[in-house]
Amino acid sequence: MTQPDPTPAMPRAQRRRVSKRLRRRRRLVISLATVLALIVLIGAGSYLYIRYRFGQIGHVSVGGLTAQSSGPENILLVGNNSRCTLTKYSSFYSKGSQHFGTCSEVGGGRSDVTMVLHVDPATHRAYLLSIPRDLWLPMPNGNGLELRVDDALNSAERPYLHLPFGPTLLVKTIEQDLGIPINHYVELNFYTFEQVVNTLGGVTLDFPTKLVDHYSGLNITTTGCQHLTGTQALALVRARHLYYYNPSTGTWDYDGTGDLGRIVRTHIFLRALASQVKSSALSNPITANALLGSLLPALKVDPSFSLSDMVSLALAFRHVNPGSIPSATLPVIIPSQSTFTDPANPSNYQAPGSIVMPWAQSDLSVIRQFLGSEAPNLNAIRPASVTVAVRDASGVGNGSQLVAGLSQLGFPTTNLGTATYAGTDSETVVAYKPGMLAQGERVLASLSGQAVLAEGSANQPADVVITAGSTIATTATSAQTAALTTTSAPTATLTATSTTTPPVGTLVTSTQSLQQLASSNLWQANASGSEFWWDPRLCPAHA
Known part of the structure; x- marks a missing residue:
């Protein structure tokens, strides 16, 4: 026989309240589970996306790097001017060959741009030091042989001088001759630079006067703030045979500062480029994705520069404005107009003005x-x-x-x-x-x-x-x-x-003493002394 339930029957209103609480709890559990699942999916998707993008980065063998487990790091940034690596980008190669030569005309590849980025994750501070490409330095294990620092990367020299030209020699040259330890190596080429600028929609700069460089293809025909395409930007940062229009005399005057003046203009451009990245790519996931797609496949880094290293640096410097990073150029001597020979290689005569x-x-x-x-x-x-x-x-x-x-x-x-x-x-x-x-x-x-x-x-x-x-x-x-x-x-x-x-x-x-090298109008530079009056500058929106 079934025993009667000793518990009095729950009033109907109370049962409704209990049922309502249970339904709310079930909805809350379902909602939390859904949010958790979304977080897991987003996290997994982000991880897979990062792994995918990291997998696009190329690797280049680099010896001589200084091991660094923690603390500040020095990252060598190289702009490789190799024409031969551009043959697979046929349209770009054909378009640019008239201004920077073909693979058969300019063999190998040199470090057209050589910069060291010093980053300190603990203080969230970074500094950029440019090394002039024509700096005359002893080659490691070269028995006294001296060359321009950009030649250390040039593999075309191997059959003649029997040194291991390439990234390793460049790293060792900077470490041994300048005393700057290098922890990581990053390399870009002409095509990648142009693609990055185009992906950002171009970069805006203010030109106080007209500029021409027939070697690089630069041809700025109007003054004021104007938008540069990737091709124009590349011509600007490669310009080291620059002429500027002087409106007070109505003449075209030679800049005369060569690679040193080009470094000044490159620093100006990088500030503008950093502002463009901050305003467009960092606030727009679609642009950011396109930027990574343009940059990473042609990027080359040393194998020790791991994904975790890159993510850690990105997190440490996520609030730093790249355009505010202090920059400098290594001080150099411009040799007088006299004969210079290399005692380790007497046939290695250097014409006046070809080295610093x-x-x-x-x-x-x-x-x-x-x-x-x-x-x-x-x-x-x-x-x-x-x-x-x-x-x-x-x-x-x-x-x-x-x-x-x-x-x-x-x-x-x-x-x-x-x-x-x-x-x-x-x-x-x-x-x-x-x-x-x-x-x-x-x-x-x-x-x-x-x-x-x-x-x-x-x-x-x-x-x-x-x-x-x-x-x-x-x-x-x-x-x-x-x-x-x-x-x-x-x-x-x-x-x-x-x-x-x-x-x-x-x-x-400094730039002030650099002005002494140009042939005319040297003391008409702007009051800050950081640029020449004829050089481009940031537009007000990006200053």
């Missing part, structure tokens, strides 16, 4: 400023702990003067006699034993003139061996101390000041 040279004090100061806290503590290295030997290749007795000056500063110094004469205008090479870069920089800080570092051999007769060139001297104690302590964070202009007047050539430490 390092300037010891300014270069060391700017590089230490660029690296900030990552720069070696040179004050901790006592001169008495570094042995120095000097060879004289100057032909004017500079070697003996260096021996006396360095000995007075406390370095145990010996005289190795004369070396092969390097010409009337030649740089000094400070070769340090492998693993003794800081000691080499310590000696370099005691020199003034056209001088550069180079990694020497393990069996060389001293920790540092100096081959003295035409313009070298030891510095005063105060100048030496200044070079050792310049490690503060870069300013917006990041320029250096020379402590010594160069005996030969023109020292270029």
Whole structure:
């Protein structure tokens, strides 16, 4: 027999309230489950999308990179001017060949643009340093051979000079000769640059006057703010044979600053490009997707630059305005109009104006400023702990003067006699034993003139061996101390000041002194001193 339910029957109104609460709970559970499922789907989709895009990036073998597990990083950004890699982009290749040559005319590929991006995720700060493409530097393991830094990438040189030209040689050259550790390598080409600009719908710049460069194809015929296509933008950043129209005289005047002036214009353009990316791509998923589709398939990076590295950097710098990143150009010397030969390769004659040279004090100061806290503590290295030997290749007795000056500063110094004469205008090479870069920089800080570092051999007769060139001297104690302590964070202009007047050539430490190289109207640059009056500038909306 069924027992009666001892619980009194629930009133109908109460049952309705309980049922309503249960239905609300079920709807809430279903809603939460739906949201959770959407989050999972979006997350999985985002992950798959990121993996897909990352898979489009090409990889290039790069040796010599400095391992970095945490902290600030230096990323080498290279604009490869290889014509041969553009043959698969037939329409672009045919269109541009008249201005930058064909594969058969210009073999191999050089680093037309060489920049180092210093990023510090902890402070969310970044700095950009341009290295002039014509900078004359010793090649690693080249037995004294010196070339322009852009040639280090040029594989077409391999059959003639028997060095491993390519990304590895370029990385080692910058690390060993300039003391800048490189953690990652990123490379773009002409076609990719043009496609990126076109995907963004072009870039707007303000032109105060007409500009022409028959080599790059630049032809700006009107003044004021105007929109540049990818082709026009490429012609602008490649222009180093520039003529500008002078309305006060009615003549076309030659800019005369070559690659150094081009670097100034490239920095201006990059600020405008960054503003365009921020205003269009970052706020429009469709444009952002198209931009990635244009950029990534032709991008090349080193294999160690992983997806997690890129995502971490993107997250760390997501609120940083790329257009506000301070930029600088490494100070250089413009050689005087005289004969220059390479003692390691006497047939390697360089015509006047075809190369630029390092300037010891300014270069060391700017590089230490660029690296900030990552720069070696040179004050901790006592001169008495570094042995120095000097060879004289100057032909004017500079070697003996260096021996006396360095000995007075406390370095145990010996005289190795004369070396092969390097010409009337030649740089000094400070070769340090492998693993003794800081000691080499310590000696370099005691020199003034056209001088550069180079990694020497393990069996060389001293920790540092100096081959003295035409313009070298030891510095005063105060100048030496200044070079050792310049490690503060870069300013917006990041320029250096020379402590010594160069005996030969023109020292270029800033745009103001760069103006001295042009042939006319040099002091009509704008008040900020950051650009020439005839160069383009940001339009008010992007300033």
